[in-house]
Amino acid sequence: MRILIVEDEINLAEALSQILKKQHYSVDAVHDGQEGLDNALSGIYDLLLLDIMLPGMDGMTILKTIRAQGIHTPVILLTAKGEIPDRIAGLDYGADDYVAKPFSTDELLARIRAALRRKGEIVPEDGLRFEDLELNTSTLKLTCKGKELKLILKESELLELLMTRKQSVTSKEQMIEKLWGFDSDAEHNNVEVYISFLRKKLAFLHSSVKISTIRGVGYVLEVSS
Structure with missing residues (x-):
């Protein structure tokens, strides 16, 4: 299964990539909003990890755009701890879940598995x-x-x-x-x-x-x- 990470904190994106690759996911990571949108619109991904605050184009705009294009890929938003209005807006715009930074690796992996199950995919541990x-x-x-x-x-x-x-x-x-x-x-x-x-x-x-x-x-x- 292929996951796209859209995260402008390069160290965090690289760390997430390594964690997911160890779980045998295929991973691509990009660091600005426009590139994130271009990749997401390709339709090749099974799940998106999407930061809200991004250069070029924010995560909410990416989310609204891909949903308007009929792309139903599960999206997990990565949010700062205090961004409750953003979490609510993200869910209303079609996000499947959100994880507040800083987050537990085990929790993130569990939320990824849950999002893939809701999509109807069989996740690796199964x-x-x-x-x-x-x-x-x-x-x-x-x-x-x-x-x-x-x-x-x-x-x-x-x-x-x-x-x-x-x-x-x-x-x-x-x-x-x-x-x-x-x-x-x-x-x-x-x-x-x-x-x-x-x-x-x-x-x-x-x-x-x-x-x-x-x-x-x-x-x-x-x-x-």
Whole structure:
């Protein structure tokens, strides 16, 4: 899952990025309002951590703009402790939650998990299941019929995306945006390499699940007949 941090305190943004990456989230961080809006409008993120006081464009304007554009990505506002009117306004404008600075890391992670659950996503600590596969996105372990192996991070992120989308086709472009970011230099062959790795590991586990190629469209999880 990919999270966007919009926070002008660079040290805080970097600290949050490291915390979230240790929880196996993919993270992008920007430090001004306009760049935050541009990234948020891409629609590739599963959750936004949005500071209210930002240079260029404030967080409330970003929030109102993305909601007006029909983007329903969960938003958690980062607010100063005394900004109660801002918290109320933020919730009225469509924020899902807020966290007052300074905040506890554990509380922030719990609020992120709760916001993703409300969205209908399966968050990492819950694990993911599809047919005979179970993926623990915290430990990167993939289990099938009592056999277990460990994936590398990009394999886990790619399989998580496919499992979350279930039997919907996912294009290479969607995979690149979700796993590497929309401004990444990653190309289609990066996706093909990790798809090949995953297919070999599913075969090793003797899973009934296979990754099928829909020519010209993308990839989808299917069950072998």
